[in-house]
Amino acid sequence: MQCSNLKNILVLSFGILLLYTAYMGLQTLQSSLNKIEGLGVASLSVMYVSLSLSSLLLPPLLIKKIGCKWTIVASMICFISYSLCNFYPSWPTLIISSVLVGLGGGPLWASKSTYITITGNKYAETCGKLAKDVVNQYFGIFFLICQTCRVWGNLISSLVFNLTPNAGLDAPNQTICGAGDCPAELTQTGNSTSGRPSNTVIYILLGSYTGCGVLAVLLIIIFLDQIQGDRDEKDINCGSTLLAAFKHLRDKRQCLLIPLTMFSGFEQGFIASDFTKSYVTCILGLKYVGFVIICFGVTNSICAIIFGKLAQYTGRVPLFLLGAAINIGCIIGFLIWKPATGNFAVFFVMSGLWGISDAVWQTLLSSLYGVLFEKNKEAAFANFSLWESLGFAIAFGYSSFLCVYIKLYILMCVIVVGILLYGAVEYIEYRNTLCEEGPKD
Incomplete structure (x- = not known):
């Protein structure tokens, strides 16, 4: 049974890896590639609003x-539309495709999380292990593989850009970079003159990404097993599912986790939009964006599996505190750092550190939802996706309006509040455990 479970986890992981290789590669480039009138980040903001709904x-x-498997397949098809519409980027094409991706994103991540949680719980029951340990391991395996999508997606873009003669990929003529970068000032002074890659280069890149999406769908259809216990034959309508998701908010643990869940969206939005545009592209040029984000993907993937295993011995709390400490340290670093070509290595160091902290939120926060809300998994993961998506939407939404230093202060406030309220959740769980055990003789 372990071999069958592991096979399914690997198939699911590689399927979403292929899909997100294309999606994450495009997301990283949107703020620099389609920056006229903020089209790129606007489409991402619309995408995550749609995803939250x-x-x-x-x-x-x-x-x-239809079960987890076919929900995943249907959702993946929606994602492919985003790669296709980037062939002809405009407000209608990108906004429509963003809405489609958003509609597919919610079911995709909820069904993925439900699939992994059910698989882990069933195996734990069979072999007599703790369910939370098995679920943590399975999420660790998933994110070890899936988070490398940033590596492959950005490697593809970097190779395409760097193997092509100069096509407007050098650093823009911009006088203010880093925390002091303000969109309003750029609009008024017009001090950014970077170009856009040629259509030939873009078409090669988008063709590669579209192929990855098609392969992902085929992999899931052919090799992923349908699992039992993920379907219910009773009548369900949108009203009842919406009500179930909102009823889940009656659980105060869910409410307390909202800020930290939203921070997961905020911090990913920052690294994908503001870090790439205001730090990397601004100083090094678009052709280096992929290489810098690869560093994020490598540390993220390695730490995902390490943290999944380590949580068995240390518990969740030390790792959550580690993630928060690294994020806060990086935020302070971004505020005081004056990016320049002379400190080339710092771009990679900051990217790598951010990847370590993100591994905590992506791996352990997902598994925390699965463990805390085991009896109401669908509604719980729907809430997880909702609040994380709102974090993304807000981060991309204000990307074209606020100065970078303001965004960093917002990140600082959200992570501090989020980690404090997470501590309250752990305290509630500790008290509940004591009550269940009862007084000792």
């Missing part, structure tokens, strides 16, 4: 009607 309405409905 779909997270409430669609996941329980689709999972209970």
Whole structure:
């Protein structure tokens, strides 16, 4: 049974890896590639607003009607549209495709998390292990593989850009970079003159990304097993699923986790949009964005599996505190750092450190939801996707309006509040455990 479970986890992981190789590669480039009138980040903001709504309405409905496997397949097809519409980027094409990706994103991540949690719980029951340990391991394996999507997606873009003669990929003629970068000042002074790669270069890149998406769909259809216990034959409608998701907010543990869950979206939005545009592209040029983000992906993937294993021995709390400490340290670093070509290595160091902290949120925060809300998984993961997506939407939404230093202060406030409220959740769990054990003789 372990071999079958592991096979399914690996198939799911590599399927989403292929899909997100394309998606993450494009997301990283949007703020620099489609920056006219803020089209790129605007499309991402719309995408995550759509995703937050779909997270409430669609996941329980689709999972209970067609099961996790076919929910994943249907969602993946929506993602492919984003690569296709980037061939002809405009407000109508990118916004429509962003809405489609958002509609598919909620069910995709809820069904993925449900699939992993059910698989882990069933194996734990069979072999007599703690369910939370098995679920942590499975999420660790998943994120070890899946988080390398940033490596492959950005490696593809970097190779395409660097193997092509200069096509406007050098650093822009911009006088203010880093924390002092303000979109309003750029609009007024017009001090950014970077170009856009040629259509030939972009078409090669988008063709590669579209192929990855198609392969992902085929892999899931052919090799992923449907699991039992993920469907319900009773009648379900959107109203009932929405009500179930909101009813889940009655659980105070869910409410306390909202800020930290939103921070997961905020911090990923920052690294994908503001760090790439205001630090990397501004100083080094678009052709270095992929290489710098590869460093993020490598540390993220390695730490995902390490933290999944380490949590068995240290518990969640020390690792959550480690992630928060690294994020706070990086935020302070971004505020005081004056990026320049002379400190080339610092770009990679900051990217790598951010990848370590992100591994905590991606691996352990997901598994925390699965462990805390085991009896109400669909509604719980719908809420997880909702609040994380809102974090993304807000981060991309204000990207074209606020100075970078203001965004960094916002990140600082959210992580501090989030980690404090997470501590309250752990305290509640500790008290509940004591009550269940009862007084000792």
